Amino acid sequence: MEMKMYSYIALLVPAVLLFSSLQVDGAEWSYVIGEENGPDNWGTVFPDYCSKSKQSPINIVSESAEHRNIGDFTLVGFGSTAPTDARMKAENNGHTVEVELAGGDYLVSEGGLSAAYKAVQFHFHWGNVNTVGSEHTVDGKQYPAEVHIVCYNTEEQSLTDAAGEEDGLTVLGFLIDIQDEDNPAFEPLFDAFSGIQFHGDHVDLATPLIFGDMFPSDLSSFYRYSGSLTTPTCNEVVVWNVFTNPILISQAQMDMFRSLNQNGLGDAVNETYVDTFRPVQPLNGRTVYLNDLDAPPSGSGSFISPLTLGSVVTFVLATVLLK
Template sequence: MALPALVLCCLALLAQDILASGGGGPSWTYTGQHGPSNWGSMFRECAGKRQSPINIETGNVKTEYWRPFTLKNYDQPPTRMRIKNNGHSAVVEMDAPSAPRVSQGGLKGEYIFAQYHFHWGGDSSLGSEHTIDGVRYPMELHMVHYKASYGSLGSAVAKPDGLAVLGVMLEISGTDNPALTPLVSALRNITDSGMFADVAANYPLRAFLPRNLEKFYRYEGSLTTPTCNEVVTWTVFADAIPVSEKQMEFFRSLKNDNGGAMVNNFRPPQPLNSRKVMVSAESGADSASMKKVGLTLYFMTSMAVLMMNM
């Protein structure tokens, strides 16, 4: 059922408040005494055993055979987009006739889009929250969704499987990314914390995802900002999308809550502990079917050989 634009607007604002404000607790930063190394003492769950981000070791992952993602309304341009400087990131909210939803891809249920935001570095040698074999990208985009069956974001953040976040790496390109250009232009109007601006061109969510959605990494984790709720099913795509150095500079021109440069707004990788990271097989349901067929053929062939030798 389509959600009215006003409802989506309220959901986006609620998402921003819950995911970026620290839930009304003590103030936090990315540096100094209120930085990531002290979040665990400021917010109990930030010291948990299922924290994010992590370093993804590609040689130590388990292959899983999942159906391809089903993306609903991801190709439908929103009726309105806004970008806000919340003091920690640039957060994009949108209104749409029908809420974008994601399911399959190993997710247990359908999840409704709430907002997306970015993490970036002071230069292009760092910036992403997740690392892959220790490698950092200059920027990482997070598309936040809440589980539809829980009815609201507020209810979902209290459930172990309440949120699904799609993580997209950005890599430096010699040319601008057209989908990012309207966002970058709007950044000029939100340099200070608390400011927001409309985005001139409304690109659909699909424009911010890599072309190849088949290969991705999956693990159970948390929000990467306080209060670090351990409620997130993480998807980190293997392929990146482009961004130019010129576009990156506009993100780096934003100011944080203290009036300083908003750069290096990422949390360092957290211990994996007993969790397992999985990687998708790159042909989705077909791979699963072929695996089953292969096992069946192997069994039949083995039986035939055995009978011939009797």
């Protein structure tokens, strides 16, 4: 039993390293299809999770999504001002640009979540052209980029513990599309890009990003399903939220992502990142829900909510009494 437990913990270590924001070994896996460690071989190279049946990302079929009144999120720290002591550190980690939330409380609760979740980092996935880039697709449409805000269940002692639990993590996922104007909310991040041109570079943002300015105004419309990390070791521990309204940035801002190098400073050849996304995975019978505040409550076995049932009883009583 002890041996088994030990192996289990050992399996979690790569994911923990990944989410610790600091120690990622860029040599272990790649996004290049056909490469030995590329996404089509992750299931073989990382068989413990990457070959399982609840993997992410997925293609969301909007017509098949079950409408449920999951409820709105309660967000702390994501408004129009940064929380006290907010501090953000950007890093080029060899797979993506990742921003660690190094100070301040960013909390997500309600919205059908079983607990409060604490955001620890966000990172981006993008393509080399605008027709590819996002991880999730909607009705087969892939967006130019996607941002993931990674949060862990505060009922667990740590991120490490949470990465081993079924509902240990929740990710706020936003598709990113192109608009004519720059999105000023991203300025603190793009201002830092000169300091993270190469793998291993990291820099403190001069001021924290203000999520309230970055997010679309309506956060009540989102898809919800159970899935996994989209990078090895692909742990199936993520309650996914993919918002239906995209975040908008300009083409010039999109091109900033494409200017980053995946190699270290001083390497013989400079290589910019190419298509930093995992292809969509089979749904395998999972249900995708769409938060719809007019639909029956989440988890309700029937389509009659207690309120509706109460109204029916009142109506019947009233009818009887009036006769």
